[in-house]
Amino acid sequence: MAYDPGAIDAALAAAVGDEPALIAELRLAFLDGVTRACTQLAAAETVEQWRTAAARLRGLSASFGAVRLMGLAALAAEARPGDPDLLAKIRRAVDAL
Template sequence: MAYDPGAIDAALAAAVGDEPALIAELRMAFVDSAERALVALEAAADEEAWRTAAARLKGLAASFGAVRLMALAGEAADAPQDAAILARLQRSVSRL
């Protein structure tokens, strides 16, 4: 599972303090961005586009403390257009 609610919540709280509404808004932005990065991976026409999308997802995950998703996106960057890794990423992002 790539979703670590404790780490994500801690990263958001550290960034904005005890503001539940803002934390919820940022969490929604994270999920939306992760879904868009996944769409870019799915649409990648070549290895360069795949690596770029995987790197974007990895950086996003790192920014929010989603360590497992970050690691999986890193694996994806090293395995361009790998259907098995894409399926794992799809499951991980769907759990966000």
């Protein structure tokens, strides 16, 4: 899976045009949503909670072109809840955003 550091900004620019303030606001909203989904993933106590959080993370990532994070979220949906290695990879991918 490739990571394109400009993919999120490019997706936002395509959606809203050349509006730097709006792009910045939407980027912050995206990062807030991703952070909440990651928190829910880490706190999941059941398979259903884990898969719901993984699906939310995957959807957000797909919407904003975060390909690596989307791939990791897809892996999470099939992984055992609380997988520490996968959670660490997801955290690193979020930090890279």
